[in-house]
Amino acid sequence: MTPPRRIARPALTYVITAVAVIVVWWVTVRATGVKAYLLPPPDLIIMKMWAERASLLKEGAVTAWATVLGFLLSVAVGIPLAMAMTQSRRAYDVGYPLLVGLQTLPKIAVAPLLVVAFGFGLVPKIILVVLVAFFPVVINAIAGFRSVDEDLRNLGRILGFNRIAFFWRIGLPHALPAIFAGLKVAMTLALIGAVVAEFVGSDSGLGYQLLSASASLDSLLSFSALIALTLLGLFLYAAVALLEWIFVASRRTPEPEPVGGY
Numbered sequence: 302m303t304p305p306r307r308i309a310r311p312a313l314t315y316v317i318t319a320v321a322v323i324v325v326w327w328v329t330v331r332a333t334g335v336k337a338y339l340l341p342p343p344d345l346i347i348m349k350m351w352a353e354r355a356s357l358l359k360e361g362a363v364t365a366w367a368t369v370l371g372f373l374l375s376v377a378v379g380i381p382l383a384m385a386m387t388q389s390r391r392a393y394d395v396g397y398p399l400l401v402g403l404q405t406l407p408k409i410a411v412a413p414l415l416v417v418a419f420g421f422g423l424v425p426k427i428i429l430v431v432l433v434a435f436f437p438v439v440i441n442a443i444a445g446f447r448s449v450d451e452d453l454r455n456l457g458r459i460l461g462f463n464r465i466a467f468f469w470r471i472g473l474p475h476a477l478p479a480i481f482a483g484l485k486v487a488m489t490l491a492l493i494g495a496v497v498a499e500f501v502g503s504d505s506g507l508g509y510q511l512l513s514a515s516a517s518l519d520s521l522l523s524f525s526a527l528i529a530l531t532l533l534g535l536f537l538y539a540a541v542a543l544l545e546w547i548f549v550a551s552r553r554t555p556e557p558e559p560v561g562g563y
Contacts, residue, residue, distance in 0.1 A: 338520045346528065349521040356510070357529045364495050364506040365533055367423055371430025372491040372537075375438050376484065378431075383442030384468065393443075404436040409497060416502030426498040426506075433494030434487040441483025445476025481545040488541050492534045507533070 323343045329335075330342045337345065350357060386393040408429060415425035453471050462470060499508025507530050514522035 341521050341524055345521060346524045350525045353522060353525055357525060360505060360507045360510045361529055361533055364508065367426035368430060368491045368495045371427040372434055372488055375431050375434040375487060379435055379438035380442050383439045383446060386443055387446040400436060400439055408432055412498055412501035421502055421504055426495050429498040430491045430494040434491040437483040437486040441479050445479030446472055448479060449475050477549050481549060485538060485541050488537050489534060492537060
C-alpha cells in the first residue's frame with residue numbers, strides 16, 4: 302500500500318467516526334430533551350467555540366507549551382537513563398524500584414506541594430508533566446533496548462562496533478518501535494499532567510479555563526474547553542505518530558498491494 306493510501310484510509314475512518322459521534326450526540330440530546338446546561342447539543346458548542354476561539358487558542362497554547370516542554374524533558378532524561386539501566390545491572394537494580402515508586406506516587410497529591418514550592422507559573426506544570434510522562438518513556442525504552450537479540454549483538458562484535466557505534470547503528474534503530482510506543486502513551490499522559498497542574502494551581506491554560514467555567518456554571522464554555530483539550534491531545538498524539546511513521550514505518554519493507562486493488 303502506498304504511503305498516501307496508508308494515511309488516507311485511517312484518516313477517513315477517523316472523520317467518519319467523529320461525524321457519527323456528533324450525529325448520535327445531537328440526536329440523543331434532541332430525543333431525550335435533556336437540559337442544555339447538563340448536556341448542550343453539539344451545534345451550540347461549536348458556535349460557542351467559534352465565539353471564544355481567541356480565548357481557547359490563547360489558553361490552549363499555554364497548555365500545549367507546558368505539555369511539550371515536559372514531554373521533551375521526559376524524553377531527554379528518560380532515554381539516556383534507559384540506556385544506562387540496560388548497560389548496567391547495578392543501575393537497573395537501583396533505578397527500577399525508584400521508577401516504580403515514582404509511578405505509584407499520587408500525582409494529584411504532589412501538585413499542591415509544587416505550587417507551594419514554585420508558585421503559579423510554568424515550572425510546576427512542567428515538573429508534574431515529567432512526573433506523569435517519565436515512566437512509560439523509560440520502561441518502553443528499556444524493553445526496546447533489551448529486545449536486541451544475540452545475533453545482532455554478535456553481528457556488532459564481528460563488525461568491530463564499540464558500545465557507542467553499536468547503539469547508533471543497531472541498538473537504537475531496533476528499539477525505536479518500542480520507544481515510540483512509550484512516547485505515544487507518554488504524550489497523552491503529559492497533557493493530563495498539565496491539566497491537573499492547571500486545576501490545582503494556575504491562572505492560565507485550558508485546565509484553568511475549564512475550572513473557571515465550571516465554577517460559574519457556564520456549561521457551554523466547559524464543554525468547549527473539554528473539546529479543545531481533546532483536539533489538542535489528538536494533535537499532539539498525531540505529531541508523535543507522524544514522527545514514528547517517519548523514523549520507523551517508512552523504513553520498513555513496503556507492503557504488497559492487496560489482491561483486488563483494495
